[in-house]
Amino acid sequence: MRDTYHEELDALSDRLIEMTRLARHAIARATTALLDADLDAAQEVISGDEKLNTLNDEIESSAMALMARQQPVAQDLRTIITALHMSGDLERMGDHAVHIAKIARRRYPDSAIPAELRSIVLEMGHQAEMLVIKAGEVVANRDVETARELDKDDDRMDRLRRKLLERILSSKWEYGVEATMDVTLAGRFYERFGDHAVHVADNLVYLVTGERPKDSYGEG
Amino acid sequence: MRDTYHEELDALSDRLIEMTRLARHAIARATTALLDADLDAAQEVISGDEKLNTLNDEIESSAMALMARQQPVAQDLRTIITALHMSGDLERMGDHAVHIAKIARRRYPDSAIPAELRSIVLEMGHQAEMLVIKAGEVVANRDVETARELDKDDDRMDRLRRKLLERILSSKWEYGVEATMDVTLAGRFYERFGDHAVHVADNLVYLVTGERPKDSYGEG
Numbered sequence: 404m405r406d407t408y409h410e411e412l413d414a415l416s417d418r419l420i421e422m423t424r425l426a427r428h429a430i431a432r433a434t435t436a437l438l439d440a441d442l443d444a445a446q447e448v449i450s451g452d453e454k455l456n457t458l459n460d461e462i463e464s465s466a467m468a469l470m471a472r473q474q475p476v477a478q479d480l481r482t483i484i485t486a487l488h489m490s491g492d493l494e495r496m497g498d499h500a501v502h503i504a505k506i507a508r509r510r511y512p513d514s515a516i517p518a519e520l521r522s523i524v525l526e527m528g529h530q531a532e533m534l535v536i537k538a539g540e541v542v543a544n545r546d547v548e549t550a551r552e553l554d555k556d557d558d559r560m561d562r563l564r565r566k567l568l569e570r571i572l573s574s575k576w577e578y579g580v581e582a583t584m585d586v587t588l589a590g591r592f593y594e595r596f597g598d599h600a601v602h603v604a605d606n607l608v609y610l611v612t613g614e615r616p617k618d619s620y621g622e623g
Numbered sequence: 624m625r626d627t628y629h630e631e632l633d634a635l636s637d638r639l640i641e642m643t644r645l646a647r648h649a650i651a652r653a654t655t656a657l658l659d660a661d662l663d664a665a666q667e668v669i670s671g672d673e674k675l676n677t678l679n680d681e682i683e684s685s686a687m688a689l690m691a692r693q694q695p696v697a698q699d700l701r702t703i704i705t706a707l708h709m710s711g712d713l714e715r716m717g718d719h720a721v722h723i724a725k726i727a728r729r730r731y732p733d734s735a736i737p738a739e740l741r742s743i744v745l746e747m748g749h750q751a752e753m754l755v756i757k758a759g760e761v762v763a764n765r766d767v768e769t770a771r772e773l774d775k776d777d778d779r780m781d782r783l784r785r786k787l788l789e790r791i792l793s794s795k796w797e798y799g800v801e802a803t804m805d806v807t808l809a810g811r812f813y814e815r816f817g818d819h820a821v822h823v824a825d826n827l828v829y830l831v832t833g834e835r836p837k838d839s840y841g842e843g
Binding site: 580 | 686687690691694696697700701704707711788791792796800801803804807808811
């Protein structure tokens with residue numbers, strides 16, 4: 404049987420996995436809001452972000468309490484510190500979903516995304532979902548091997564964003580300034596969402612191996 | 624005389640203050656790179672970011688070592704945890720300066736900023752410098768009162784960004800898609816730089832008072 408201390412450590416990980424679920428839901432709904440000019444979806448993402456903030460708060464309080472009470476060392480200490488990092492990343496992923504939802508809300512009842520870019524944006528949305536779901540699995544299974552793959556998976560997101568920017572910069576781009584701004588920012592928010600998923604995976608690698616993957620810095 | 628343990632705690636704060644200096648320098652040079660199409664300035668910001676990353680690494684290692692060895696509680700524990708947060712924010716501020724420098728480098732030998740927007744961008748640059756310098760003072764002096772002002776100071780940055788976006792969206796905007804993208808993203812990077820400075824100040828408030836200011840979430 405696990406004692407209370409180890410139960411509380413496990414609870415950190417449960418909360419993180421719950422955050423990956425919420426972040427996946429948020430980005431999926433944000434993509435719907437964007438592509439379908441769906442105002443309800445946008446509002447849901449915006450008001451739903453509170454749950455991610457609350458979980459982040461709970462992880463932070465719990466981490467502080469554990470450190471103060473148990474004075475953990477080595478592996479347990481790493482568990483707590485990496486939980487703080489991952490939680491911060493997941494909380495920010497929720498914020499990026501909110502930013503995307505706000506673009507959709509601003510342009511409602513129009514869609515912020517020109518018809519010919521819809522498939523790229525949809526693919527970015529799907530890629531974002533896949534990255535955060537994988538990050539959740541990595542945390543749940545303490546799976547270093549899959550964690551190391553996320554960086555490569557994220558290259559796909561970067562390629563999609565470049566494709567988006569190429570379209571905007573092509574001579575065929577016939578949309579106005581608003582569309583240019585919206586697509587530019589939406590592209591960046593999806594890219595950052597992906598980066599944070601990679602950081603979650605990087606922190607899992609650090610947790611298990613004690614080694615930080617190269618270039619594991621947040622950039623946002 | 625301070626013992627080694629407390630010297631190491633103080634060293635965390637010294638490193639944070641050094642990071643605010645480096646971040647101020649980076650954003651000042653990035654603004655120069657942007658406004659003057661100054662390629663040397665851009666390169667300097669891009670390669671100089673390594674120093675901020677290294678300091679962030681050092682703070683993280685030192686925090687881990689302190690926690691493992693000293694098993695700090697209460698105020699000392701808060702000092703260490705907030706140092707980790709602040710360091711992360713300052714590291715990201717350096718990244719935002721790098722993003723701005725890269726916009727300048729991409730458009731070289733042209734300037735990415737149309738002539739009529741130069742004063743707004745300059746003001747955003749100055750505001751960013753002011754915010755990070757104030758964050759450094761707040762940390763150095765553990766000054767809760769000034770820390771609480773930063774949120775208001777940052778409103779000015781948000782207003783400047785809105786002004787920038789209004790210009791882009793006005794009927795007089797006569798620049799192409801590239802300029803629209805560059806100005807949109809540059810505006811966002813300055814805004815995020817400011818947000819992170821506010822988070823540093825918020826963490827100082829938490830460190831001293833034990834209370835988190837409302838809405839102190841990172842959004843990027």
